[in-house]
Amino acid sequence: MTTTADPDQAAIPAVSFDTDPSSYRHWTLELDGEVAYLRLDVDESGGIVPGYELKMNSYDLGVDIELYDATQRLRFEHPEVRAVVVTSAKDRNFCAGANIRMLAQSSHPWKVNFCKFTNETRNGIEDATEHSGQTYLAAVNGTAAGGGYELALACEEILLIDDNSSAVSLPEVPLLGVLPGTGGLTRVVDKRRVRKDRADVFATRSEGVRGKQAVEWKLVDEVIPKRVWDETVRERAAAAAARSTRPAGAQGIPLPPLQREETEQGIRYRHVEARFDRPLGVVEITVHGPEGDLPDTVERVHALGADFWPLAMTRELDDLVLRLRANELELGTWVIRTKGEVEDALAFERVIVEHSRGDWLVNEIRHYFKRVLKRLDVTSRSLIALIEPGSCFAGALLELALACDRQYMLEGLLEEDAQEGEPAQIVLSDSNFGAFPMSNGLSRLGSRFYGDDDHVAKLHQETGRRIEAAEAMELGLVTDAPDDIDWEDEIRIMLEERASLSPDALTGMEANHRFVGPETMESRIFSRLTAWQNWIFVRPNASGPDGALRRYGTGRKADFDRKRV
Amino acid sequence: MSIDYSEKIPNNVDLAGDRKLQRALESWQPNFLTWWKTMGPAVPTEDVYLRTAVAVGREGWAHFDHVAMEEYRWGVFLAERNADRRIAFGEQKGQPVWQQVPGEYRADLQRLIVIQGDTEPASVEQQRRLGETAPSLYDLRNLFQVNVEEGRHLWAMVYLLHAYFGRNGREEAEALLQRNSGDLDSPRILGAFNEETPDWLSFFMFTYFTDRDGKYQLGTLKESAFDPLSRTCEFMLKEEAHHMFVGTTGVDRVVARSAELMREHDTEDIAPHGGIPLDVIQKYINFHYSVSLDLFGSEQSTNAANYFTAGLKGRWQEERRKDDHVLTEDAARIELVRDGELTTDEVPALLALNNDLRTEYVSDCQSGLKRWNRVLEQGGIDARLYLPHVGFNRDVGLFSDHHITPKGDLVGPDVWEANRDRWLPTEADKTHVRSLMRPVYEPGRIAGWIAPPSHGINDKPFEYEYVHFP
Structure with a gap:
């Protein structure tokens, strides 16, 4: 499939959400007493649909289905786990976010569903931290770009390796003409309390921010030199585990495959x-x-x-x-x-x-x-x-x-x-x-x-x-x-x-009626960030044949319609 | 299918087998009777020689007898179902017609039915006091016949609302009795149905021109893809024919009598001799024709186009037309005023459907004029009656912002004002006509401003005692 084909004409493949750790292709779940390590190790040729390679630890829906499964199993099968470290098994590369070729070839509904599901999973990660005494830490041991950094943002603490090259970034706007739509823009200002002018600079600077500046701007909590990386991560995880209210000696319950007749x-x-x-x-x-x-x-x-x-x-x-x-x-x-x-x-x-x-x-x-x-x-x-x-x-x-x-x-x-x-x-x-x-x-x-x-x-x-x-x-x-x-x-x-x-009108109308009153970070992610993202997704500047999303990686620049709307 | 009169509500829709509908209609029935007693004919009668439907087929569907009016058997009658009927027009042309209301069109269909239904009791209300001045028992009987049939048409629409539109439909059926003609707080929906029918000339004009609009509206609904509506309207059209007859022959007889008086007294000014001068008749035609044209709505209408495309409302005699019945590629010419001149313009045919229906109506109206002019000719009178231009005295549509004379000349407001009394009934005209309205209730006698009919009802003589008083 080439990026010039119209994605909205393609058939939508059927998706199954069944998986378990023994069949993960992209994650490993390592249990070490009170601490669990979720290591992202994306199989490049393991896309959920054909047409792209999941290079540089980038993800698609299939990768995220495994992540969702892992977060659920950690809560039900592993009550002994009090802290979860999300990190990468790849060298110098934490996660490059959602795969761009996948996005470019996907139909609009597929993109929207994918974003909704990944958002829900990240909200679930925060829910586990808040309500289950399972605190998630992001051990960002390489570059975290776009959805990679957004995954880190869903964690309670972000630790960044200080190797003078690993950076966190949200390059969606400058490189792809879309938004960091998995909570990125919202969590930066809302959860991390990054000042809005800095957030603006950060979200338009494709190379991102690293080292001390990342700490100063509150984009990460701590930068840790490479040589003490592993032990510091262990210490931080242990400290988080120690704060947990989880009972000692609890026995998990297995989540067997669902019986389903289709x-x-x-x-x-x-x-x-x-x-x-x-x-x-x-x-x-x-x-x-x-x-x-x-x-x-x-x-x-x-x-x-x-x-x-x-x-x-x-x-x-x-x-x-x-x-x-x-x-x-x-x-x-x-x-x-x-x-x-x-x-x-x-x-x-x-x-x-x-x-x-x-x-x-x-x-x-x-x-x-x-x-x-x-x-x-x-x-x-x-x-x-x-x-x-x-x-x-x-x-x-x-x-x-x-x-x-x-x-x-x-x-x-x-x-x-x-x-x-x-x-x-x-x-x-x-x-x-x-x-x-x-x-x-x-x-x-x-x-x-x-x-x-x-x-x-x-x-x-x-x-x-x-x-x-x-x-x-x-x-x-x-x-x-x-x-x-x-x-x-x-x-x-x-x-x-x-x-x-x-x-379309029904979707908009229902969403408006369902959510009244106060906003929370979570509601803003769905109501503001997602709504804007979905608008941008259908605009020619992103998904038209000459749009940034479709032109990405072709060596040609996007041809924008310059009118502000 | 014959009509079952053993039931509380006569019907040919197997009401007995539909407990829910029966319950709904039976709870509406007392409210209808209360409405009839308070808003129906004001003259007390013992019984009236009325026609009652006994079957909906071609063969003898009517039965005549003296009936106490409040015991008239209003009921629910639909034309026979054609099991193979298919949608004749619009984007679903060729598909089987609907036996249920598709949710997508619920609101539109309900609106169409409510508007149609609202006119039926309205005319009964408008004509409520007319019986007090009937020129003969024959005419009084015809008035009541029209009234009971309008009442039955209300039943027909209420049946549809009850049977197919759920609770919302029942509420609308209730509201049909709560709005009243001329009521300041709760008037009838269409303006023309809030004017009292003050005299018998107006009544004949109303039944000729305004009921004829009803006939054309029913004709478009008869084409509807919603089969129960179609079958309901098909049967209503048969009843409507009688109303047309009352109007046509009523004007015939007024014209004949005026001609007679003109000859007798050798003058056009027959008012002093108890007649209605021809120019007054012409002014009444001008008025009733022009307000009835307003009922067709704007010449260009997206609503009408949407109804057509969806299959809700067709054209007059849709199936006899020789085109694709979809009309997306067709054009039509409409008359309008541009740059101070009357001219025509080409517009998409779909948008000009109101104009199309009005055109059919206008040519039908012409036939009445021919008839009345023949009466004049036979009476040896040279003057002729005519239909005014479609743009004359209009409040709705493309001509509403302009002044157009009956002959079709575009004029300024000053000319219009100066001639208005020549074209439309004046207070003096109306007062004169009203002064002639004296009841004649003796069998075989008739008022002096109108000729007797050439035949009685159902082969009875004119002298027959069509109405008994208590």
Whole structure:
């Protein structure tokens, strides 16, 4: 493939997110007691799709899928790890960032999905540092350019080797005409507190900054001479580990491969299923509530491990979201249902609430579900919750509905099941008031009723009670509550109407409505940096035949349209 | 398919088998009856000789009998379904028609149906007091026939809203009864339907010109890819034909009587002799024709183009037209004013669909003029009636900023003002016409300003007692 071909005409390859350390091609995970070493050693010929070589430790989606897998396994399988050192196995080269030829040959959706996923993984790294007592350190033992430096920025500490040649840099603007879109621009000023004029100089200087100046500008925390590099890194890691709150002697739980059945019509896991309606552009997702006995002790939770319903369901949902986002671009509306007993869902949730402070595993599960909900929040699909009889949108599972753009709840019963069963119910629990914050730092209820704290407080008094459609409507928890006369038509017409709207306008509209109120670094990365990046990606100055991205490496200069927009 | 009158709501849509729809319509029915009692005909009657639909097919679909009006069996009647029907125009031409509302077009279809539906009860409201001055029992009966059928057309639109548009549709159906003609707070949607019909000449003009606009609008909806709408409108068109008949023959009879009086008294000024002078009739034509032209909307319309392309609304007799029915490559000429002159311009055919429909309407209106002029000719009168220029007295579209005389001359505001009373009914004209409006309720008798009809209803004589009073 040449860089002159139009990338948006190429077929989008199917992506799988399955991997484990024994099959990593680009990373090695070395465990040394409390400290783990993640060494980037990219296999040049190991691109996830053909057409480019991953030179100079540059990465593509495949490399990042392994990184994501490693961060997840460190949290669940290796509770003994208190500090993680991200470094390079290559000489004088930490990481050159996202592979440029890969970007140049990729379609727009592929670039956007790739950036979203890498952003989520880096946010996850920060989440592990903050909530799991697994502090990430970047041991930058060679040049870190672009996405390479952005990976370091996601770590709590950045150590740079002082060899008079290794530099950190964000060369995207001067060399490629795009942004350091994996949090780079945001974290430099927001997390590292680099002054904005220096950040401006830094982000337009392709060779970057090294040595003492890098420390002075706060781009790194410390520069370390080559001869004491290894031992200093070890010391810093040990110090970080010592600050950790992780329990001693904890036993990890293995994360076995997911059981997944894929057909033309959908994807089915043990607790989650997705059915495709291609003519309508809809995926019908059903999350099945817990079945079987409730584990009565935390020991039992550990014994169940990956089979413990909340973890098993969350892993499946995570995988489904990633697959649908990457592989099913034309299924623009996700209809989300749950199925199960409200009581069971609440009982399982109580185990989580009870132990999430005291038990590392339960704590990890809570944060994992939080991250998957955040994935939903930034998913560029219309999300519609259908709350029907037999559903179990209660407590934590209710967050699934609240993450949706609209919620429809059936009032009463449909004619055919009018003889038996109970009407649809939802239940609020403490979990809906802050256990699963969005990237803006608010709960989904807090976002929904932004500026109306009284109403949120009123809702807090309604916890634990079964709320039926009419009351849910009154409390503002659902968009509409049609009865059996209207249900079928309303839902059909709503879905068809949605399918007829511009996908781009919907993406923009939904993202604007989902995130209200305060900004956080995380929300800024998605709302500001990503939005600008995606705009730049479609502009001819970047991705046109004469744009900087496509001209890179051809020996020819980009031909810019000079108009500022 | 025959109509089931054993049901609470007569229908040929198997209402009994659709519990949801039945519930929706049955809860709307009492509100409709309340509306009919408060906003329907003001003259109390015992019963009226009315036509009721009994089947929708070609063979004898009507049944005549004396009926107490509030017991009239309004119902839901659709023309027979053609299982092979395909979309005849637009970008989905050739595909099977839709039996359900596609979500993509929900809003547009609902809007079209609501606007059509709003006009039906509006005319009943406008004509509410006319019964008090009917020139004969025959005419009174015709008025009520028109009224009950407008009421049924409301049912037809409400059926569509209830059956296909969910809760939103039901709310719109409710609102059709809440808006009222001429109501300051909650008027009918289209301006022409907020004017009271003050006298019988206006009524005949309204049924001739304004109901004819309705006929053409129904004709475009009959082409719709949304099959239930198409079938509904097809049957409504059959009923609409009677309204046209009332208008056409009504004006016939006024013209005939005026000619008679002119001859009898050998003068054009027949007002002192209890007749309506021809120039007043002409002014009424000018007025009703021009306000009805406004109902076709702007000559150039992107809405109309979008409706056509989407398959929602076709052209008049779409399937008989000899073109590609897609029109993306075609052009049309429209008349307009440029640089102080009336001229024509070529525009994309898709944008000129309102103009296309209006053109069909205008040539249909001409046939009435021919008829009335024949009456004059037979009456030995040399004067002739005519349709004014399409640009005359317009408030909507390309001519609305200009003054154009009935003959089609572009004039300035001063000329317009100076001649306005020659072209449009004056207060004096209206007062005179109103002064003639005295009820004649005795069987076989008729008011002096109008000739009796040549035939009665359903082979009954003119003298038949079409209406019984309590």
